[in-house]
Amino acid sequence: MNIRHLTFRLLQVYVTVVRCGSVSAAARQLHLTQPTVSQQLKRLSEAVGSPLFEQHAQGLTMTATGQALYQASRDVLGRFDDFADQLSDLQYGRKGRFSIVLVNTAQYVLPRLLGPFSQAFPDVDVTVHIGNRRQVLARFDRHEDDLYVFSHPPALAHAVAARFMRNPLVAIAAADHPLAQQSSISLEQLLSERLLLREPGSATRMLLDSWLQEQGVSMQKTLQMASNEAIRVGVAARMGVAVLSEHVLPKEHPELAVLPVAGLPIESHWQFIVRSDQRLPQSAQRFLHYVHEHLGHWIEPHFVCNELDGLLATYPTFPLRS
Amino acid sequence: MNIRHLTFRLLQVYVTVVRCGSVSAAARQLHLTQPTVSQQLKRLSEAVGSPLFEQHAQGLTMTATGQALYQASRDVLGRFDDFADQLSDLQYGRKGRFSIVLVNTAQYVLPRLLGPFSQAFPDVDVTVHIGNRRQVLARFDRHEDDLYVFSHPPALAHAVAARFMRNPLVAIAAADHPLAQQSSISLEQLLSERLLLREPGSATRMLLDSWLQEQGVSMQKTLQMASNEAIRVGVAARMGVAVLSEHVLPKEHPELAVLPVAGLPIESHWQFIVRSDQRLPQSAQRFLHYVHEHLGHWIEPHFVCNELDGLLATYPTFPLRS
DNA sequence: GAAAAGTATAGATAATTATCTATGTAAACC
DNA sequence: GGTTTACATAGATAATTATCTATACTTTTC
Missing domain, CATH: 3.40.190.10 (Periplasmic binding protein-like II)
Structure with a gap:
């Protein structure tokens, strides 16, 4: 038996035949013609190298080989159903991981957003790095993270920035x-x-x-x-x-x-920065959307500076609804 | 994601790339060209609907989706490795099932063969039916069993018989x-x-x-x-x-x-009978081979009448060696 | 026995897969 | 900077898969 001659379609057809108990009924259920199903079963039997059914007065009866194949087929098709479920979660940013790096001072504010986000999306694995400005810039150059948090960043190639908070x-x-x-x-x-x-x-x-x-x-x-x-x-x-x-x-x-010094406070803002030349995981996009929608919940009004619209617009295909 | 666009080959290639850590190394291991593997990965990514790798300074890094696919691929390919193992056992008659029916008197002798066989092949599931001659003939007509044991059977359509024991x-x-x-x-x-x-x-x-x-x-x-x-x-x-x-x-x-009556004993023989118009399971073929080889071990010499050669020759493709 | 139902086979076609050669781009190495 | 290594893309081809229509054969039903 060469696994390369098996296809998922063959397995789907086989499982349907076993469940329906007849070739014709399976064909109807699959919206195929009966000869198609008959031929698919024949191909499957040849790929496996053994008969899958025996003719009996009571209709189709599986051989021992057929029984084993039925079990394996169900296991395999079920495994990919599971994967498809996972995929859905990943695509909606409900599952996955991303990495975010903060300059030292931002560690006083980001937990106020990351905390509630992690509670809302427990299957998202967030890696948080903290460093000074120079360290964060080095990581940016090395494409090491998905999100970068700065106040007053330099002009960086491939950087897309959006303010979200005052940092006076x-x-x-x-x-x-x-x-x-x-x-x-x-x-x-x-x-x-x-x-x-x-x-x-x-x-x-x-x-x-x-x-x-x-x-x-x-x-x-x-x-x-x-x-x-x-x-x-x-x-x-x-x-x-x-x-x-x-x-x-x-x-x-x-x-x-x-x-109350004349001229103070000095105005600066926390900004999220992403690389336009790097894929931003769905989970990170989910985080940005979450921040955009919940800033007012978790941050004092006088600090809020929500300019995330532009950044989010650069990910037009992100599925807001699951 | 449509599972019909996935193939086992794509999964094999993917798993090899992940394990080798590079497209070129995987290509070499699979005896393919590098563009082939690159294209296969692209097809797989399109089938799944998400990127599978991210470019990083350290080489290929899987995305979360890629990670989930790697896991699913290993599970699925491993599941079919298990099936292939099972298939091997089934094909060599080391596993599986068959049904045998005996006329009443044969119940005194067949356990002496079935017992040792079952010990030698514990994964073979044998169903034993016992009936009188008329009942056994009815079951033959209905194709209900794989092997039939008679002494002095009638001329039956589609029957192939071989003596294995005297029954005086x-x-x-x-x-x-x-x-x-x-x-x-x-x-x-x-x-x-x-x-x-x-x-x-x-x-x-x-x-x-x-x-x-x-x-x-x-x-x-x-x-x-x-x-x-x-x-x-x-x-x-x-x-x-x-x-x-x-x-x-x-x-x-x-x-x-x-x-010591003049003319007695009346000579008759136990015979195995199979239907030439019905598939004989590998496990039943394994049993016949076993009987052929071990009659002298389990049966008194004066009862042995081993004529199973001809019957076994009708199954030329049976794999004697595993 | 005729009709209906079920399965198998032959032949054909479109779609898809698997793979190659040729080439381009980018990054790493000397 | 030139060379080597690694990955991606374009174009092409052969093989394979998936499915249909037409037909034959067998079994079941009335």
Whole structure:
């Protein structure tokens, strides 16, 4: 027996004949002519190398070989029914996997979207990577992920971006800091304090640097720290002041005060970025649709900046309905 | 996805590509050209309706759909490997089923062959029917069984017969019967006793009737009984004498004596009969070969009459070796 | 015995599959 | 930058599959 001479169609016809108990009835059910079915059975018998039926007074009776083939056929056809079900889930983005990479600060906000999405689509396997700006850009170059989350990204080849959230940078100091008691603070006042900063490659640092450059001023006393969390704790401990994403601050932050510095907050936005030269899995498309529809549920209104329409329009065939 | 556009060949090629990790390596392994494999993958992707691979720096990476297809392909191809194994067993007669019918007396001898055969081939399912001559003939007419065991069968259309064992009919009486003390008995002496008989339709009865007719004598005092066993017990209890198959007698029968009647024993043989117009299952062919080879093991030499060569020659394609 | 029902075979055709050669494109290697 | 390796696409061909119509044969039913 050479499996290459078997076709799924032959198996379908065979199973139908067995179930109907006659060639003619099977032909009717399959909307074929009786000779077609007769010939298909003959071909199948030749492919297997043994008779499949015996002539008996009671009609068609399967041989032992026929019995084994019936079982195998049902198993195989059933297995592909299962696969087709899986396929449906995959195509509707209800199942599958995708990879998303966030710059450090975005880790404070994305779980608020990824969490509910994962609950709504438990069969979607999301891999989350976190890195600084340079690391994220390197991954983009290497096509390593399906979605990238940046604020203020550079102009990247093959990148399609869409904003979904405001990411304002604010100045903070300890709650009992002298500047915290003022109702209005000049930029020079802020810069006379020691600034706690991220490393030069970070998005926050980059944004601050370019903003200060626009204002024609420069920083005087700085202290570089390894993470936003360390900076926040350092400010609370009066090591200095800082300019950080508002998202880094807990909802209640009694030990900290946002300083009303002239010109702040610095406006920036979280953006989803995909590669136009790379396939975006259905599950990732499902996630983007979910974000688009649920931003208002999970994010405070003043942060919402839903510009995902354009990005989603680049995937016109995505099946919104199952 | 339409399963009719999938072929086992496409699945084989796909599984090989995944395992080799590259299109070119798979092509080499399959002794195909690289474009062939590339095209096959494209066809498969179109049949499924989704991409199966993503381009990555590390070479081919399966999509989620590709992963599911790989799994389904392995399951399906493996299922048919199992079927091919089963098929092999079926074709060599190591597995399967057949039906055999015996006339009443043959039940004393066939278990001595069927028993060892069933042990040697535990996956062969044997259905044994027992009936009198008329019942066995009716089943033959209805094509109900694969093998028929007779002694002295009539000329049957489509029947192919082969002797395998002597079935001599002997005269018996109780051990203390006056005739049992004589060294020589005439037929007339025997017939002056009451004869215990089977019903007219039985093989033994038929054989006896025709033999007596040939001798130009006829029975006088008879008593009809329902089974060979009842006759044997009746003879031991001095109800009369009988002419029975020697096989009905236990190995040791101290309460009975075989009478040295002129002209006895009446010679007859057990025969296997198959229908030439009906498929004989491989498993039944395996049984006949087994009997042919092992008669001397399980049956006393003086009963052996192995003429199965001719019958077996009618199945020239039966695979003796696996 | 005639009619109806069921199965098998012959011949034909369109569609599909499996595979090749030729060529192009992209990426990796030296 | 040139060469090698790997994958994709175009075009072509032979083989195979799927199905039909026509017909023959067998069995069942009335």
